Amino acid sequence: MILNEADARALSHKVLAFSKAEACLVSIGGGEGRHIRFAQNRATTSGAPSSLSMSVESHFGQRSGSASGTDLSDDGLTALVAASEDVALRAPENPELMPPLGAQTYPAGTNYAEATRRATPDQLAAAIAPVLAEAEAKQLQSSGFLQAEAGFSSFATNKGLFVYDLGTDVLQTITARTPDGTGSGWAGAAHVDFSKLDVAGLGSIAIDKAIRSQKPQALEPGKYTVLLEPSAVSDLVGILVAEEFDQRSADEGRNFATKKGGGSLVGQKIFGDNVTVYSDPADPIAPGSIYSDDGLPAQKTMWIENGVLRNLQCSRFWAQKSKRAPVPSPTTLTMVGGTTSTAEMIKQTRRGLLFTRFWYIREVDPQTVLLTGLTRDGVFLIEHGAIVRPVHNFRFNESPVAMLNNVRAIGPSVRTYGEEGAGIPVCMPPLLVEEFTLSSVSDAV
Amino acid sequence: MNRRSFLRSMAGCTCATLLPSTLFLGEYNAAAQDAVQGLDLAGKMRLADLAIAFAKTQGASYTDFRLCRYQTEYVEAREHRLEESSIGFSAGFNVRVLLDGTWGYAGSPLATDDEVRAAAARALEMARASRRLQTRPFVLEDIPAYRDRWDMPMGIDPFAIPTDDKIAKLLAINDAALKAGANYATASFAFVRDEKFFASSRGSAIEQTRVRILPDTEVTVIDKITGKFASCAGLAAPRGSGYDYLTSYDFIGEATRNAGLAREKLAAKPVEPGTYDLVLDPTNLWLTIHESVGHPTELDRALGWEANFAGTTFCTPDQLGKLQYGSDLMNIVADRTQEGGLSTVGYDDDGVRSTAFPIIQNGLFVNYQMAIGQAQLIGLKQSNGCAFADDWGSFPIQRMPNVSLQPNPQSCKLDDLIADVKHGLYIVGNGSWSIDQQRHNFQFGGQVFYEIRHGKLAGMVRDAAYQGITTEFWNSMDGLGDKSTYFLGGAPNCGKGQPEQTAPVSHGAVPARFRQVTVLNTERKGVA
Numbered sequence: 001m002i003l004n005e006a007d008a009r010a011l012s013h014k015v016l017a018f019s020k021a022e023a024c025l026v027s028i029g030g031g032e033g034r035h036i037r038f039a040q041n042r043a044t045t046s047g048a049p050s051s052l053s054m055s056v057e058s059h060f061g062q063r064s065g066s067a068s069g070t071d072l073s074d075d076g077l078t079a080l081v082a083a084s085e086d087v088a089l090r091a092p093e094n095p096e097l098m099p100p101l102g103a104q105t106y107p108a109g110t111n112y113a114e115a116t117r118r119a120t121p122d123q124l125a126a127a128i129a130p131v132l133a134e135a136e137a138k139q140l141q142s143s144g145f146l147q148a149e150a151g152f153s154s155f156a157t158n159k160g161l162f163v164y165d166l167g168t169d170v171l172q173t174i175t176a177r178t179p180d181g182t183g184s185g186w187a188g189a190a191h192v193d194f195s196k197l198d199v200a201g202l203g204s205i206a207i208d209k210a211i212r213s214q215k216p217q218a219l220e221p222g223k224y225t226v227l228l229e230p231s232a233v234s235d236l237v238g239i240l241v242a243e244e245f246d247q248r249s250a251d252e253g254r255n256f257a258t259k260k261g262g263g264s265l266v267g268q269k270i271f272g273d274n275v276t277v278y279s280d281p282a283d284p285i286a287p288g289s290i291y292s293d294d295g296l297p298a299q300k301t302m303w304i305e306n307g308v309l310r311n312l313q314c315s316r317f318w319a320q321k322s323k324r325a326p327v328p329s330p331t332t333l334t335m336v337g338g339t340t341s342t343a344e345m346i347k348q349t350r351r352g353l354l355f356t357r358f359w360y361i362r363e364v365d366p367q368t369v370l371l372t373g374l375t376r377d378g379v380f381l382i383e384h385g386a387i388v389r390p391v392h393n394f395r396f397n398e399s400p401v402a403m404l405n406n407v408r409a410i411g412p413s414v415r416t417y418g419e420e421g422a423g424i425p426v427c428m429p430p431l432l433v434e435e436f437t438l439s440s441v442s443d444a445v
Numbered sequence: 446m447n448r449r450s451f452l453r454s455m456a457g458c459t460c461a462t463l464l465p466s467t468l469f470l471g472e473y474n475a476a477a478q479d480a481v482q483g484l485d486l487a488g489k490m491r492l493a494d495l496a497i498a499f500a501k502t503q504g505a506s507y508t509d510f511r512l513c514r515y516q517t518e519y520v521e522a523r524e525h526r527l528e529e530s531s532i533g534f535s536a537g538f539n540v541r542v543l544l545d546g547t548w549g550y551a552g553s554p555l556a557t558d559d560e561v562r563a564a565a566a567r568a569l570e571m572a573r574a575s576r577r578l579q580t581r582p583f584v585l586e587d588i589p590a591y592r593d594r595w596d597m598p599m600g601i602d603p604f605a606i607p608t609d610d611k612i613a614k615l616l617a618i619n620d621a622a623l624k625a626g627a628n629y630a631t632a633s634f635a636f637v638r639d640e641k642f643f644a645s646s647r648g649s650a651i652e653q654t655r656v657r658i659l660p661d662t663e664v665t666v667i668d669k670i671t672g673k674f675a676s677c678a679g680l681a682a683p684r685g686s687g688y689d690y691l692t693s694y695d696f697i698g699e700a701t702r703n704a705g706l707a708r709e710k711l712a713a714k715p716v717e718p719g720t721y722d723l724v725l726d727p728t729n730l731w732l733t734i735h736e737s738v739g740h741p742t743e744l745d746r747a748l749g750w751e752a753n754f755a756g757t758t759f760c761t762p763d764q765l766g767k768l769q770y771g772s773d774l775m776n777i778v779a780d781r782t783q784e785g786g787l788s789t790v791g792y793d794d795d796g797v798r799s800t801a802f803p804i805i806q807n808g809l810f811v812n813y814q815m816a817i818g819q820a821q822l823i824g825l826k827q828s829n830g831c832a833f834a835d836d837w838g839s840f841p842i843q844r845m846p847n848v849s850l851q852p853n854p855q856s857c858k859l860d861d862l863i864a865d866v867k868h869g870l871y872i873v874g875n876g877s878w879s880i881d882q883q884r885h886n887f888q889f890g891g892q893v894f895y896e897i898r899h900g901k902l903a904g905m906v907r908d909a910a911y912q913g914i915t916t917e918f919w920n921s922m923d924g925l926g927d928k929s930t931y932f933l934g935g936a937p938n939c940g941k942g943q944p945e946q947t948a949p950v951s952h953g954a955v956p957a958r959f960r961q962v963t964v965l966n967t968e969r970k971g972v973a
Contacts, residue, residue, distance in 0.1 A: 001553075001554075034571065035943075035944065036571075036574075036575055036578070037943050038578055039748075039749050039750040039751075039752060039753065040581075040748070040749045040750070040752075041580055042578065042579055042580045042581050043547055043548070043575035043576075043578040043579050044548065044750055045548050045550070045840045045842075046547070046548060046549050046550070046571040046572060046574070046575040047549070047550045047551060047568075047571060047840055047944075048549075048550075048551040048567040048568065048570070048571050049551065049552050049838040049839075049944075050551070050552060050553050050554075050564075050838070051537075051554065051838060052554050053535065053554070055533070064530075065530045065531065065532075066529075066530075066531040066532075066533075067531065067532050067533055068531070068532075068533030068534075068535075069533055069534050069535070070534065070535050070536050070537060070554040071534075071536065071554075083532055087530050087531065087532055087608065088530075090530070090607070090608050090609050090612075091527050091530045091608075091612065092526070092527050092612065092616075093526075094526050094527050094528070095526060096526065120574070121570050121571050121573070121574030121575070122574045124574065125574040125575055125577050125578055126577075128578060129577060129578060132578055132580075136580075141749060141752070143749065143750075143752040143753040144753050145753060145754070145943040147943075147944065173753055173754075173943075174753065175752050175753040177749070177752060181757075184752075186753075252628075252629065252667070253628075253667035253668075253669055253672065253674055254629070254665055254667055254674040254676075256971060258672050258674075259672065260670070260671065260672040261669065261670065261672070262669055359756070359881065359882050360879040360880060360881070360882075361879070362877040362878055362879045363877055364876070364877045364890060364910060364967045365908070365967050365968065365969065366674075366676075367673065367674065367971055368968075368969040368970070368971045370967055370969050372877060372879045372888050372910070373879055374879070374881045374882070374886065376881075376882055393881065393886075395879070395881070395886055395888060395912070397888075397965065397967065399969055402969065419754065439888075439912070439965065440886060440888075440912055440963075441886070442881040442885060442886035443885060443886070444756075444759070444881035444882055444883035444884075444885050444886065445883065
């Protein structure tokens with residue numbers, strides 16, 4: 001369910017009026033979506049979920065507690081406020097509790113498209129139909145998921161802050177497989193605007209890769225030059241920045257960005273010269289939410305600039321304690337692209353591998369952000385400037401920190417989607433990377 | 446097991462499904478009666494009948510209606526302070542229809558007559574639109590109709606325990622760790638109560654309640670001079686249990702030990718990569734079972750329905766009854782009736798009565814896990830009750846029952862397994878975990894690793910992970926602990942489906958010995 005800004009504000013103020021606490025913070029969120037899932041060239045599940053919930057946080061001095069619920073009737077709201085106050089009064093004092101923020105200035109939201117909110121079930125089915133038809137015609141099995149969602153969130157405090165954000169998101173992922181189970185190809189994309197997403201085009205990419213990836217051969221594991229398509233890059237860079245860039249843990253001595261002897265590596269060049277990563281809620285290709293932690297405005301934030309570590313996420317408490325400005329968590333992520341096309345990268349490669357996407361990435365060692373995971377749905381051997389044949393999947397054991405020191409070429413940055421990444425809108429380029437560590441072969445297709 | 450959900454759950458369950466505990470009933474119960482909580486069975490049936498009758502008039506051949514209420518409480522402490530104390534509830538319903546062999550579903554948090562009709566209409570609209578993509582209509586097998594109520598047996602209701610007591614327990618755990626030399630310590634408890642009402646056009650009307658407890662602790666030590674750090678997580682598993690599970694667990698002793706183990710890790714020698722005989726503690730092996738046995742034997746994967754996300758499986762239907770999955774010692778049972786299991790329930794979310802059945806018998810692959818509409822596709826008659834929807838707003842899909850390795854009927858202790866190893870590793874607890882999309886190539890870490898030399902433990906090593914191929918690994922198992930060594934592990938957040946759903950599931954295990962497994966050294970040069 002979508003509340004408009006006026007209704008969300010009125011509901012928030014009603015709850016704040018119920019509050020007896022010294023400080024009260026109210027979050028409301030809801031959404032409406034439609035999706036169609038298909039597999040083996042048939043529709044499997046199609047749904048139209050709807051949600052609406054509220055969370056209330058109450059403070060008494062340094063004590064705090066919160067309660068969330070889905071009953072937004074007057075009785076339900078009264079109960080929710082009372083519950084949060086009861087939890088707060090039972091809590092011991094938290095010396096790190098920060099007072100709520102007052103009014104803030106926010107950028108205008110740009111992540112909304114009416115075409116997405118109004119997308120009908122028939123429009124979704126019509127968009128998918130050509131994918132199934134092409135797969136059938138080429139005797140392949142297609143599977144996928146198309147989802148169009150609209151959602152809102154609001155945040156208010158009894159110190160005068162109110163912010164409302166309305167956004168839309170379309171996600172399409174498609175996997176095509178050969179009936180003999182030896183070939184598999186994937187394509188995926190996300191967008192704000194349903195009318196701009198080329199579902200049939202994505203289907204053709206997945207189908208082409210499935211055909212070209214049939215009957216792969218095994219290669220020895222080892223260190224390879226790899227061409228990572230944008231989805232694969234988004235997973236590794238997304239995990240690094242969204243989950244590992246943390247000022248407090250770096251200062252406390254338990255983060256990859258901890259400096260020997262104490263402190264953090266912020267300000268030092270720890271990545272390659274050609275690496276720049278930032279967040280911008282108004283990014284024209286991958287816009288994100290206009291606010292972040294505690295209602296802080298989402299602002300353009302440079303994380304890595306020409307290889308220099310510029311910022312780590314920093315809570316309001318840690319910022320105050322360490323005399324820094326707070327750095328809220330990113331609501332979108334962009335890696336600055338280059339001008340080398342994927343075709344040119346292939347031409348530049350004497351011997352290497354092209355990876356479509358990754359799967360099941362987990363952290364092995366937080367000291368170095370060593371990650372393990374697997375390639376999936378399209379791995380190809382490149383020799384003497386051309387793709388020569390499909391090869392089996394690999395397990396990698398590699399750190400994105402090391403990877404971003406070995407980038408040889410960068411392509412144009414595009415809106416992409418990765419199943420394993422940061423879970424926020426991302427804009428990533430394809431990368432040609434040297435010395436990528438592949439530790440074993442997987443015969444999974 | 447899902448990574449993002451895992452991180453969220455470890456970070457504090459800030460999702461909207463957190464809820465209020467009955468602890469507060471005395472103070473705000475009258476006002477806290479949400480629409481679902483206030484409904485008696487007749488009221489629930491009336492809403493279900495509305496949805497079922499409406500869908501029938503529109504041509505649906507099958508309809509089911511789920512009305513759910515989830516309560517949660519979450520408390521987390523970091524060092525000597527409370528980081529978070531939150532409660533919440535989430536209530537709503539879902540209507541699922543089968544129209545001309547095509548599924549559609551819709552849900553809403555507003556349990557009113559108008560909203561039920563509107564949701565049924567949306568579900569029908571989705572099914573109607575998707576019919577053009579339906580090349581092979583779904584057919585459902587006959588399912589017995591049940592009118593029943595099932596409540597999870599438990600000792601002390603965790604929601605009857607004052608939050609203050611839970612917070613005091615967490616702070617005491619951290620205090621013990623810090624006194625034992627940890628630099629940092631975190632501890633958290635999460636509590637969940639599911640209340641579900643299910644009714645179907647086949648005539649079922651089932652009410653169920655179950656409770657889950659999720660403890661989590663970790664200590665960290667640092668060395669400022671070298672910039673190195675090490676952590677050690679507690680081994681208390683999430684369970685479908687009462688609060689007495691928490692009071693009987695020695696968290697204080699474990700926190701004290703873990704501070705020492707983390708410090709020992711910093712000084713341990715790096716593991717030499719190579720081939721080792723492994724003795725896996727059940728606190729490690731349960732997750733290997735989950736990933737390398739539980740997931741590969743899901744029928745929806747074998748049918749290709751998860752090809753775009755969770756993946757397919759090497760266990761294709763032609764392998765059923767033929768594949769020698771593991772050694773003769775390997776017996777794996779699926780059991781949704783197991784006491785303490787996170788997946789334990791009376792009826793699944795298709796309305797099928799839960800049961801227990803073998804998956805692997807003496808090493809042979811003998812059964813898949815199934816939801817409705819699947820069995821006949823491989824020549825079988827009926828679902829074995831493995832459907833689950835993680836929320837009132839979700840579609841029930843095939844999810845894992847409690848899948849467990851059965852103990853050795855012969856007497857065998859951990860020391861007996863270690864005694865027959867010349868050069869090996871003994872691995873305790875879970876570290877990182879990853880497996881390919883067909884569940885063949887895996888890599889698992891651990892919390893602590895001990896070298897085995899000539900049948901005895903020979904000190905801690907660090908930076909180890911083991912890699913293997915599922916069937917080679919299980920066929921290399923030649924030693925198994927007896928029932929006295931049994932441990933019930935589990936995960937609260939197994940990920941699958943699109944939109945992604947998370948499911949709680951338990952896995953019983955005993956210590957087991959595996960021969961000649963590849964072990965990696967995972968240390969890399971840092972940037973400091």
